[in-house]
Amino acid sequence: MTAAHARAAAALGTTVSGPPAWGHQGRTLGRRADHPLYGACWLRLQAAPDGKEGGRTWTGQEQAALLFPTVRKPTLHSIHDATADAHAYRAELTTFVDEPVLSPNGPVLHHELDLPDIWFKKIREDLGAVAATATDRVSVRQQWIDRAVPQFTRRSAPQITDWTCAHGDLHTANLTAGATILDWEGFGLAPRGWDAALLYSYALLTPATAARIREAFAGILDTHTGRTALLVVAADLLQAASRGDHPDLTAPLHRLVDEITSRFAFPSE
Structure with a gap:
């Protein structure tokens, strides 16, 4: 290389x-x-x-x-x-983007961030533009959801009916302090809300920042569609943790699954 x-x-x-x-x-x-x-x-x-x-x-x-x-x-x-x-x-x-990334040591956020409202506004606008774009590229497949969600969350796999274009790998190692979004190689169709759900889930070890992300994307994450995206993202990251990636997220991801499935209509296996 x-x-x-x-x-x-x-x-x-x-x-x-x-x-x-x-x-x-x-x-x-x-x-x-x-x-x-x-x-x-x-x-x-x-x-x-x-x-x-x-x-x-x-x-x-x-x-x-x-x-x-x-x-x-x-x-x-x-x-x-x-x-x-x-x-x-x-x-x-x-x-060359002369702006520091928010998480230089990897996608899992380990330190609290103090991001201004304008930062979230820019990211929401850009993700909105991405979601409104037609594509035949696929980032997440229903066949994988059917296998992974039951295996890693012990919940029934949701049948996704609302697919939109997503960045696909949105986390703070791919975001800069100036609201530039990096690393676009994996973009494609995913459940609506995937990017916001992924950004939130990777920040679960920093409660204040996670709460700020949840608030900024409440328009999608506090809906059934958004909670479905959170469940699927949790399965994705729990699968990664089972392979040795970011095992420190395992416990908070299980708590997230319990939170969204105990309060809303997500049947257990």
Whole structure:
């Protein structure tokens, strides 16, 4: 990955600097890059076995650039595809966002945030624009919901009838203090309210911030549709915890499931 990133930097005419930023399980690699025309940029590389490239995450950033022109996100300047060592690589050169992310150590929020109302207003507006966009990309599937919700929450799987386009991976490691939304490779159809439910669930270890998020997105999270999204998100994160990701969320996620299913119509298995 390091060698492929260096080759992509040379092919795109950039000079890289600063520490490498590895994505989940080393699937991506990003670094600061300077370009003679675009200035400060970010060069992100993803890899797949040769012949296995393509699909939703491979084309996500490219398609997001076309579909969401008004949403506050990094501008995509260029793409470079290459193959080497039985792998395919895609490098994406975007603007460098000179704003700190809200959770630099990963998606689970571990410190309380003091975010102004205007921050939430911008995020709601951008998520509204995303939800209003037609797409045939799929981020969450009913077939997975049918399996995961009973297995990880011990509740019956809801049948989703309201699907909308979602960022798909909305958490404070993908959000900046300036309300820029990062990492669009996974966007697609999901239960309405998915993004707000995910943002809230990843913040459960910080009660004050979680309450602020719940309040800011009460228009969706305090409805049956939003509570359904919370249940499905809880199943998603509990599945991840069963594989060793963010086990500290397990207890608060079970409490969330108990809260929304004991007070409202979500039958147990």
